Amino acid sequence: MSLLSHRVRGFRLVDVIALGLLVLLIMSVYLAKTMAGRERAEIASVERLIAAERAQIRLLQAEVAHLEQPSRIERLSSAYLDMGPVAVTQEATPEALAQLSLPAAARAKPAPAPEAAP
Amino acid sequence: MSLMGLVTRRFPFGLRWLGASFWRLEHAFERARAAGRVEDDARIRIFVVMLCFGLGFGVLAIGATQAALFSGAARHAVTGWTPPQARADLVDREGRLLAADLLHFGLYVDPAEVWDLEATRVALARALPEVDAERLERALSGERRTFLVGGMTPVEKAALHRLGLPGISFEPEQQRVYPLNHTASHLIGFADTGGQGLAGAELALNDDIRSLAGGGGEVALSIDLRVQGALEDELRKAAQAYGPKGAVGIVAHVHTGEILGLASYPDFDPNEASAATADQRLNRAASSVFEMGSTFKAFTVAIGLDTGVATMASTFDAREPYQLGYRKISDFHASRKVLSLVEVFQHSSNIGTARLAVGVGPERLSRYFTDLGLTTAAAVELKESASPLTPKVWNQDAVASTSFGHGMNVSPLALTRAMLPLLNGGKMIPLTVRRQAPGYRPEGKQVLSETTSAQMLQIMRANVTGGSGGKADAAGLSVGGKTGTGEKYDPAIRRYNDKRQVSSFAAVFPSDGPLENDRYFVLILLDEPHGSPETFGYSTGGWVAAPATGALISRIAPFLGISRHIGPLEHQPRLASAPTILAEAR
Numbered sequence: 001m002s003l004l005s006h007r008v009r010g011f012r013l014v015d016v017i018a019l020g021l022l023v024l025l026i027m028s029v030y031l032a033k034t035m036a037g038r039e040r041a042e043i044a045s046v047e048r049l050i051a052a053e054r055a056q057i058r059l060l061q062a063e064v065a066h067l068e069q070p071s072r073i074e075r076l077s078s079a080y081l082d083m084g085p086v087a088v089t090q091e092a093t094p095e096a097l098a099q100l101s102l103p104a105a106a107r108a109k110p111a112p113a114p115e116a117a118p
Numbered sequence: 119m120s121l122m123g124l125v126t127r128r129f130p131f132g133l134r135w136l137g138a139s140f141w142r143l144e145h146a147f148e149r150a151r152a153a154g155r156v157e158d159d160a161r162i163r164i165f166v167v168m169l170c171f172g173l174g175f176g177v178l179a180i181g182a183t184q185a186a187l188f189s190g191a192a193r194h195a196v197t198g199w200t201p202p203q204a205r206a207d208l209v210d211r212e213g214r215l216l217a218a219d220l221l222h223f224g225l226y227v228d229p230a231e232v233w234d235l236e237a238t239r240v241a242l243a244r245a246l247p248e249v250d251a252e253r254l255e256r257a258l259s260g261e262r263r264t265f266l267v268g269g270m271t272p273v274e275k276a277a278l279h280r281l282g283l284p285g286i287s288f289e290p291e292q293q294r295v296y297p298l299n300h301t302a303s304h305l306i307g308f309a310d311t312g313g314q315g316l317a318g319a320e321l322a323l324n325d326d327i328r329s330l331a332g333g334g335g336e337v338a339l340s341i342d343l344r345v346q347g348a349l350e351d352e353l354r355k356a357a358q359a360y361g362p363k364g365a366v367g368i369v370a371h372v373h374t375g376e377i378l379g380l381a382s383y384p385d386f387d388p389n390e391a392s393a394a395t396a397d398q399r400l401n402r403a404a405s406s407v408f409e410m411g412s413t414f415k416a417f418t419v420a421i422g423l424d425t426g427v428a429t430m431a432s433t434f435d436a437r438e439p440y441q442l443g444y445r446k447i448s449d450f451h452a453s454r455k456v457l458s459l460v461e462v463f464q465h466s467s468n469i470g471t472a473r474l475a476v477g478v479g480p481e482r483l484s485r486y487f488t489d490l491g492l493t494t495a496a497a498v499e500l501k502e503s504a505s506p507l508t509p510k511v512w513n514q515d516a517v518a519s520t521s522f523g524h525g526m527n528v529s530p531l532a533l534t535r536a537m538l539p540l541l542n543g544g545k546m547i548p549l550t551v552r553r554q555a556p557g558y559r560p561e562g563k564q565v566l567s568e569t570t571s572a573q574m575l576q577i578m579r580a581n582v583t584g585g586s587g588g589k590a591d592a593a594g595l596s597v598g599g600k601t602g603t604g605e606k607y608d609p610a611i612r613r614y615n616d617k618r619q620v621s622s623f624a625a626v627f628p629s630d631g632p633l634e635n636d637r638y639f640v641l642i643l644l645d646e647p648h649g650s651p652e653t654f655g656y657s658t659g660g661w662v663a664a665p666a667t668g669a670l671i672s673r674i675a676p677f678l679g680i681s682r683h684i685g686p687l688e689h690q691p692r693l694a695s696a697p698t699i700l701a702e703a704r
Contacts, residue, residue, distance in 0.1 A: 018168050025175045033182050055221045059272070065215040065297035070347020085348070085673045088593045091682065 200332030201292050203313025207336040208306060208320070208327070210343045211378075211553040215297060216306050217320065217388075219331070222293040223275040225286065228263040232285035241281050242266075268311075269293050296388040302346050304401040305339070305380045305500075305551060308388035317391075318401070319551050322499035338553035340376035345369050348673040349379040353642065356666040357383050360647035360657060366403045366530045368641040369674065372542040372626070374558050375535070375549045377498070378638070378678070402645065404502040407527035411604030411659070412466045413624045414523030418475050419463055419577060420540050421486040424570040427477040430577075432459045434470035442518050447472045450603075450658075463577050464585025466601060468522045475521030480512040487520070489546065489565040490539065496531035497548040504529045523604050524614075530643055533624065537641075539565050540574045541626045543633040568633060579629040590625055590664035592672040594682025599625030599640075599667065601659035606646070618646050623663035627671050628680055638678060642667045 006013040077083040092100055129137070208217035225246075232238050235258060242254055249267050257264040268291060270278070275288055294309050307318015315324035319339055327337050353367040365383035370376065382402040386394035400406065422428035436457050439448040449467050462470030475483055487493055487508075495503040507527040509516035519525030528536075531549060539546050544566035578598030581587045586601045602622040608615035622643035628635070642663040649655035653662060675682070 012164075014164065018164070022171060022175075025179070029175070029179050029182055032179075036183075055272075058218060058220055061215055062218055062220055062295055062297040066299070068214075069298045069301050070343060071301060071350065074347065074351055085669070086676070088672065088682065091676075093681075 201313075203311070204292055204331035205294060205309060205313055205315075205320075205327045206330035209336050209338050210341050210346070211338060211376075212342060213336075213338070214343045216302065216339065216343075217294060217296050219292040220295045221272065222268065222291050223270040223272070223288040224268040224291050225266045225270060225275075225278065225288055226263050227257040227260075227266050228285045228287065229258055229260055230263075230285070232258065232283075238283050238285065241283055242286075245278050245281065263287075298343075299387045299389065300385045301343070301350065302341060302380070303385045303388050304382040304399075304403065305341060305346075305377070306388060308391040317399070317502070318500065321501050322551060340378060340551050340553050341380065342378050342677060344677045345379040345674045346381070348670055348677075350381045350385075352666045352670040352673070353381050353383050356642065356644060356647075356662060359650060359652075360644060360662045362644040362647040364397075364400075364402050364406070364645040366406075366641065366643040366645075367670070368403055368530055368534050368639075369670075370534055370538070370549060370639045372538050372637045372639050373547075373634070374554050375538065375547045375560060376554055377549055377551050379674075380551075401500070401502045402643075403530045404496070404498070404500045405504045405529065406645075407504050407506055407529050407532075408620045408643070408645070409524050409527050409604040409606065410533055410622060411523040411602040411620060413533065413600050413602030413622055413659075414520065414526075415463060415466060415471045416540060416574065416578065416600045416624065417487070417490060417492070417536065418471050418478075418483075418521040419459065420566055420570055420574050421478055421483060422459070422474040423573055424486070424566045425478055425482055428459050428474055430459055430573060432474075433457065434459070434462050434467070434473050436462070436465075436467050436469040440469045440472050442472060442476065443514055445515065445518065447518060460577055460580050463600070464581050466586050471521045472518045475517045476514065478517075480514065480517050483517050483520070484512040486565070487526075489563065490536040491546065492526070492528055492532060492536050494532075496529055496535045498531055498535070499551050500531070503531060506532060523602060530622075530641055534639060534641055537624055537626075537639055540571060541578075541637055541639060542571065543568045544571045572633060575626065575629045575633075578626055582625075586660040587623065587625070587664050589660060590623055590668040590671070592627070592668045592675070594684035595671055595675050595680060596628040596630040596683065597625055597668060597671055598627070598629035599623055599664070601664060602643075603658040603660075619657055620645055621647050621657055621659040621662050623659050623667040625667045625671065627675065628683075630683075636679070638674075638680075640667055640671060642670070 008016055205217075205219055207215060207219075209215055227242075229235075239254065239258055242249070242258075243251065246254075246267055254266070257266045270288070278286070279288070293311070294313075296303070296306060296308070298306075303318075305318055307315060307320035307322075309315045309320045309324075313328065315321035315327065319337075320327065323337055330337060349367045349369055353365050356362075357365050362383075365381075367379065367381040367383075368377065369379035371378060380403050382400070384398045386398040391399065419428070422432075423430075433456050436449060437454050439446045441447075447468050449465070449469055451465065453461075453465050453467065457465060457467055457470050459470075459474075461467070462474070478486075484493075491497060493506060493508050495505045497503075506529070509520065509525055516525055535546075535549050539562075544564050545562040546565045547560045547562035575598060578587075578600060579596060580598075581601075582591050582597050582599055587597075587599045590599050591597050600623070602620070602624065604620040604622075605614040605616050606618040606620060607613070608618060620643065622641060625640040625642075627638055627640070629637075631637075644657075644662055647657045647662045649657040649661070656662075
């Protein structure tokens, strides 16, 4: 008796196998589709969130640019911090710091002449 | 008639074949039993059915897998859409945002879905006071969904959404926003709601801005926002002090032609460009032309040196007014002595300059003016760049007039461009509003010799240390420059009016060091300023524009990496504590 003619509880083995394969195919396609759909929905949702966040970031960047506009900073810093453009008397190079830390009298005094060699 | 017979007669061949095949298959079992081969034919039948199912499911599985895994439709729907009017961001040379498309919303009304017409009318009128009642009524009483108002921010949209009005819906739209409002308004320009640039860089670089939209691209302008801020502040202070009808400020790199700052006063808010007056929208740096006055003497002196007509040792007799044809040319402050070339520049002597120009001659002077770009619109991307008004005939009279900046109207940008060869080694280069790569040096025609350029730097410096530009000096920054005061022609009195002047200062810093060093040109121009008690009533360039130029240079030098070259204690008399610094900074 060939395998195709073999019967299990009255059903042909080939029919049972075919039915099993059919059910397996249906289930696998269903599961794959369902899971992929869920993933896709999740991806779309995350991407929507990213897009919304990006839009929000751009809004905030524009807001920062608006708040940091030079004329506004200038107005606020002079009105509330009593500040203004840096004057030349307020600039110093790192090399000059040592001299600037000396008292005014010491700075005005010329450097002592080196001692004569014996 | 049998069913087979009906199929055979009524239907086309294809259907008939399909019907016959089905019929044969359906009766195969009966035929097989009759032939005694029941089992064999049942197996064939099962195999055929299995094959069909298998093929069908195979196709479905492949299709489903492809649709599930490889379709980008959903992703595209979320992020990939770029509106047709989209424009790329504009940023300054350091990447600070100047203009951007931001998500806004348009509000639509669908009368068919409105439940309570009166309540909706009242709620919308209260929430949207800018929408006139007639327009609202038309939208509510119409027969179809109507656009009511656009440009709503997300916050405005959320507030309206919370009212829960049926029949009200929103659609996303992009809107061009200029977050800096008035800052650099004339340089940035503005675009219309259709995404088309209408003015400034928005118009000049329209194609680039459109093509880079959507991909997160940005277009970098040449301006430095810190320089721009200081420029506008100093220009505003000068405008408040001297009440001109307009003012211009320009800062440019002499070797690259990059415009680091450009201001035109009065200015406007590009977010509400339509609400601004034509006078506010006018870019005086590019669109207005002026008789510049004595700043042109820099060109005349440079041409005199370059042609060999004059040397640094040349002298000019300015003891008496210079009679040229029917014209008598005299000096604003008559020195009544023989002047050296440097003194001609320092005293801004009309007599000396006219004598020099006559020596150069009309043909050479006009050729040099052409080479310096003074007879054409300034070469820059800005479409507003205006053509100059030049003498129709280059005769002795035109030579004398143009030598000290009369009889020829040019835009401040054209003056700026023409000044660059005097300061950069003699190369004529275009101005640009685009940020250029570090080390960029554009190609350009050599219109003056390097020697002439080096001499002009010395002469301009001498004018600040001992001439009319003294008020523009900034400690340790080796500022050089030339004052300019051009009287305006007054049609009412049919002659030049000494009460209406264009006062300017054209500066360079630092004027020392090798020619190839980084160096910057600064122009401050006031159109019809008024003298004040502090200026003893004078409104000339040396009194009203030079101080603003010096103050500006002092402020922007650190931003541009130019350090002061003076002794450590010369400008630092004491170590100021923080409170002292704060107190003195006023």
